[in-house]
Structure formats: structure tokens, C-alpha cells
Amino acid sequence: MNWGSFYAVISGVNRHSTGIGRVWLSVIFVFRILVLVVAAESVWGDEKSGFTCNTQQPGCESVCYDQYFPISHIRLWALQLILVSTPALLVAMHVAHRRHIDKKILKRTGRASPKELEHIKNQKFQITGALWWTYMISIVFRIVLEVAFLYIFYLIYPDFKMVRLVKCDSFPCPNTVDCFVSRPTEKTIFTVFMLAVSGVCVLLNLAEVAYLIGRACKRCSRGSEEESQVAWISRGLSSYRQNEINQLIADHPLKSKFTVTKKSPSEKVERCSAF
Amino acid sequence: MSWPLLYAQLFAVNRHSTSLGKVWLSVLFIFRVMVLVVAAESVWGDEQSDFTCNTLQPGCENVCYDQFFPVSHIRLWCLQLVFVSTPTLLVAMHVAYRNHSDKKRLLQGSGRSGFLSNKSQEEELETLKTRRLPIAGALWWTYACSLVFRLLFEGGFMYALYVVYDGFQMPRLVQCDQWPCPNMVDCFISRPTEKTVFTVFMATASSICIVLNMAELAYLVAKAVTRGFRSQRKRTSCSRTSREKLQNKTNQKLLVLN
Numbered sequence: 165m166n167w168g169s170f171y172a173v174i175s176g177v178n179r180h181s182t183g184i185g186r187v188w189l190s191v192i193f194v195f196r197i198l199v200l201v202v203a204a205e206s207v208w209g210d211e212k213s214g215f216t217c218n219t220q221q222p223g224c225e226s227v228c229y230d231q232y233f234p235i236s237h238i239r240l241w242a243l244q245l246i247l248v249s250t251p252a253l254l255v256a257m258h259v260a261h262r263r264h265i266d267k268k269i270l271k272r273t274g275r276a277s278p279k280e281l282e283h284i285k286n287q288k289f290q291i292t293g294a295l296w297w298t299y300m301i302s303i304v305f306r307i308v309l310e311v312a313f314l315y316i317f318y319l320i321y322p323d324f325k326m327v328r329l330v331k332c333d334s335f336p337c338p339n340t341v342d343c344f345v346s347r348p349t350e351k352t353i354f355t356v357f358m359l360a361v362s363g364v365c366v367l368l369n370l371a372e373v374a375y376l377i378g379r380a381c382k383r384c385s386r387g388s389e390e391e392s393q394v395a396w397i398s399r400g401l402s403s404y405r406q407n408e409i410n411q412l413i414a415d416h417p418l419k420s421k422f423t424v425t426k427k428s429p430s431e432k433v434e435r436c437s438a439f
Numbered sequence: 440m441s442w443p444l445l446y447a448q449l450f451a452v453n454r455h456s457t458s459l460g461k462v463w464l465s466v467l468f469i470f471r472v473m474v475l476v477v478a479a480e481s482v483w484g485d486e487q488s489d490f491t492c493n494t495l496q497p498g499c500e501n502v503c504y505d506q507f508f509p510v511s512h513i514r515l516w517c518l519q520l521v522f523v524s525t526p527t528l529l530v531a532m533h534v535a536y537r538n539h540s541d542k543k544r545l546l547q548g549s550g551r552s553g554f555l556s557n558k559s560q561e562e563e564l565e566t567l568k569t570r571r572l573p574i575a576g577a578l579w580w581t582y583a584c585s586l587v588f589r590l591l592f593e594g595g596f597m598y599a600l601y602v603v604y605d606g607f608q609m610p611r612l613v614q615c616d617q618w619p620c621p622n623m624v625d626c627f628i629s630r631p632t633e634k635t636v637f638t639v640f641m642a643t644a645s646s647i648c649i650v651l652n653m654a655e656l657a658y659l660v661a662k663a664v665t666r667g668f669r670s671q672r673k674r675t676s677c678s679r680t681s682r683e684k685l686q687n688k689t690n691q692k693l694l695v696l697n
Contacts, residue, residue: 169443170473212485212629222493223627227611234632239478243640246477250469257462272689335612336493336625409692 167197170249177252180259180289180299184372188365192249195361200241204358207350208238214346221336228332228343234320237351241358244313248365251302251309258298259289269409291376292383300376307369310362317359324359326351442472449524452531454571455578459655463648467524470644475516479637482630483513489629496619503615503626509603512634516641519596523648526585526592533581534572579663586656593649597642607642609634 609631
């Protein structure tokens with residue numbers, strides 16, 4: 165299991181993302197995971213072996229290293245990337261659930277031909293209704309996790325700059341001892357780079373939230389303009405199922421069998437597609 | 440350790456799992472295997488080379504390391520993940536056995552009834568291979584047993600880790616007086632804070648998996664109980680099957696649209 169297979173899993177969700185979502189995914193993989201694997205891991209590779217203290221007291225270096233680097237930058241970034249990419253799987257699970265229900269409906273209405281099932285497998289869902297909410301929640305989680313990790317980073321390493329020298333006097337160091345960090349400038353450069361890209365990802369996520377909300381509002385206002393009497397129905401499970409069946413019938417080529425005629429406003433089942 | 444191979448094996452069984460089972464598989468691979476491979480192995484990489492004792496006595500460091508780390512965290516977690524993933528193969532074996540016996544029955548049936556077109560037979564065999572078996576009957580018992588084993592292994596390994604390392608926290612300093620160390624000697628562990636962070640993370644992920652497995656077991660039991668009630672009601676009233684009822688409901692809904 166490595167970043168390659170992780171990428172394969174996450175990019176499977178890409179089909180149902182917005183344009184901004186796809187940009188975010190590319191930024192994550194090109195500017196963060198690739199940089200982490202190719203560059204940052206070799207810079208931090210000798211972080212412990214290259215950490216030298218001006219003492220011969222056994223154990224002093226270990227203790228001082230542990231005091232100043234409770235958790236390595238590399239591990240923090242790896243955890244951050246794993247946790248930030250995971251909410252996308254919420255969307256994947258929702259899409260899989262929708263496909264499963266569509267398949268069940270098809271089978272029960274006796275139209276489970278291989279062509280129909282293939283169509284369902286490759287169907288691209290619109291980000292409307294319950295999927296819109298799942299997508300929004302996944303983006304909110306992403307933002308929260310990114311900001312949380314940035315804050316944790318700030319707590320542990322208040323100065324984003326890596327110092328050359330740290331002074332340490334924990335037991336068993338005899339007195340205050342000078343300890344030298346390996347490759348501080350290179351580490352500073354990569355730290356600033358990774359934090360900047362993390363900030364860009366947060367901005368992309370915020371833009372995506374704004375875009376989704378804007379799209380939903382536009383759809384709502386367009387919907388109320390086109391039909392003067394829109395029947396708002398509750399978001400009960402039965403109405404969801406009814407809409408699924410309607411959508412299937414409207415999409416299906418055998419439209420002649422089930423003619424959808426105009427009904428009186430009270431019986432209409434149109435709904436604002438975002439909610 | 441070839442984790443992709445294990446993943447491929449478990450993913451193949453995924454089709455016959457419940458939704459909670461699928462969530463469990465994702466949690467296992469993303470939050471445990473991936474974190475273990477990407478992060479934890481580099482933290483524990485230098486655990487013995489950087490274990491330093493305040494002594495020049497040869498052999499003292501080796502002996503003290505062996506006393507305080509009888510088995511490394513990494514190896515314990517690898518073993519835990521392998522053991523916890525294995526009961527799923529019970530389900531895979533049961534499904535394979537069912538498919539095999541159904542295939543045999545199908546081929547025997549077609550032979551006895553005389554000529555059956557090759558195409559329809561091939562179609563039947565293809566459906567056998569790709570169908571999803573409902574978790575009922577003997578398969579239910581196999582699945583429930585696999586869940587119980589998973590819970591036992593998870594709990595067992597968590598307890599073993601807690602007992603061997605006296606909690607989930609890694610100390611900075613341990614005091615050792617094993618022979619050949621001359622007296623009580625201070626030994627320093629490398630990266631104790633980082634190791635504590637990862638130990639707590641892995642213990643949390645393990646607890647989440649335990650909760651998911653218990654929820655799945657409860658769900659299976661509830662499903663079996665409701666199925667039992669439904670079949671009892673079917674037997675007492677001469678109503679149509681629930682499947683036909685659902686079909687009628689769907690038809691009704693479709694008719695309303697016209």
C-alpha cells in the first residue's frame with residue numbers, strides 16, 4: 165500500500181467532483197504528495213542521526229531531540245494528507261449507495277438488462293439533492309482538518325523557520341548544552357512551501373463551497389421562475405424514492421410505456437434540486 | 440509485507456459484506472495499514488540503533504533493549520492486521536463452496552433434463568460467478584463467526600500491547616540492571632513522544648474497528664430476528680410473499696404517474 169494506490173482510490177471520486185474539486189485533487193497530488201515523497205523525505209531522512217549536541221553524555225542527544233521535535237514534520241504532513249483526502253470517500257460511498265438503489269429499482273421493475281446495468285455503473289450523478297449535502301459535508305470536513313493540522317503545526321513549531329541551534333538542559337544533560345539541527349535552511353524552505361500549498365488548498369475548498377452554494381441558489385431561483393407553483397415536499401425517504409423512480413422513467417428510452425403527463429400543481433413532484 | 444496482496448484478497452470478499460463491513464475495510468486500510476507503512480515504520484526504524492545506555496559495558500545495551508522491547512510495536516501491529524484480516528477469508532471460502540455446489544447442481548440438472556442450449560447454460564454460470572449471495576442461513580453463521588473472531592483478535596492484541604508496554608505511553612528513560620550491566624544503568628529511548636503519538640493513534644483506530652465490528656454483529660443479529668418474525672407472520676397469514684407485495688407497491692407507484 166503506497167501513495168500510488170491511495171491516489172487510485174481517491175481519484176475514483178474525481179468523476180463526481182466539480183471543476184474546482186478536480187483542481188484541488190491535482191494540487192494535493194502534484195504539489196504535496198509528490199513533493200513529500202520525492203524531496204521532503206530525503207531532507208528529513210537524517211534528522212535524528214544528524215542532530216548533534218555538544219556533549220558526550222549518553223542519552224542527552226536523544227532527550228534533546230525528543231524535546232524539540234515531538235513529532236517530525238514529515239509524519240505530520242503524511243497524516244495531514246491521509247486525513248484530508250479521506251472525506252472524499254464519503255462522496256464515493258453515497259454514489260455507490262445511489263447506484264445500488266437504482267439497480268434494485270431496475271431489477272424490481274423487471275428492466276435489469278445488462279445494458280441498463282452498465283448504464284447505471286457509468287452514470288455520472290449531478291451534485292444535487294442529498295449528494296449536494298454529502299459533498300458539502302465532505303468539503304467542510306476537509307477545511308476543518310486542514311486548518312486543524314495547520315494549527316497543530318503552529319503549536320508544536322511556533323516559528324515556521326527551522327533554527328540552526330537549540331539549547332537544551334533536560335536530564336541527563338549535565339548543563340545547558342548546544343544542539344545543532346541538520347539542514348535547517350533546506351527544511352525551512354520545504355516547510356514554507358508545504359504550508360503555502362496547504363493554504364492554497366484551503367482557499368480552493370472555500371471557493372468550492374461558495375461555488376456550490378451559488379449554483380444551488382441559482383437553480384432554486386430558476387426553478388421558482390419557470391414554474392409559478394412549485395410543490396415543495398418534505399425530504400422524507402418515500403419522496404426520495406419517488407423521485408428516483410421518476411428520474412429513471414424520465415431517462416429511460418421506453419418512455420412510451422410510461423407517459424409522464426402534466427398534472428395539477430398539487431400532484432407535481434418537482435423540487436428545488438439543491439435541497 | 441505485501442499489503443497490496445492482502446488488500447486484493449479482502450477486496451474480493453467485499454462484495455458479500457454488509458455496508459458496515461465495507462466501511463471497516465476502508466478504515467482498516469486507510470487509517471491503519473497506510474499509516475503503518477507511510478509513517479510508523481520510519482519512526483521505529485532506528486529503535487535499536489538509537490537505544491543508548493549510559494555505560495561502556497559491551498552487551499549491556501543489547502540486553503536492556505531486549506528486556507524492555509520483547510516485541511516491537513511495528514511487528515505487533517503487522518501481526519494484528521494480518522490476524523484481524525484473516526477471518527474474512529472464512530466468508531470467502533464459504534462463498535466459493537456455495538458457488539461450486541450450485542455449479543455442480545446446475546450442470547447435473549442440465550445433463551438430466553436433456554438438451555439445454557449452451558448459451559443459457561453459460562449465462563446461468565456467469566450469473567453464478569457474479570451474483571451477490573444474501574447473508575442468510577449457513578452464510579450468516581459463517582459471517583457472524585468471522586466477526587466474533589475479528590473482535591477476539593483485535594481485543595487480544597490491544598490487551599497484549601497494553602500489558603507488554605505497561606500502557607500506551609513510551610517513556611524517555613528506562614532503568615536497567617540486567618547482567619552484564621554493572622549497576623543500575625540509565626537507558627534512553629529514541630523519539631518517545633512521536634512513538635506515543637502513533638501508539639495512541641493506532642490504538643484509537645483499533646477501537647474504532649472494534650466498535651464497527653460490534654455494530655455489524657448487532658445489525659446481523661437484528662436482521663436475522665426481523666427475518667424470523669416476518670417468516671412467522673407469513674406462515675400464520677395466507678398473504679402473498681413480501682417480494683410480490685413490494686412488486687405490487689412499485690407497480691402502483693408507476694401507475695399513479697400515468
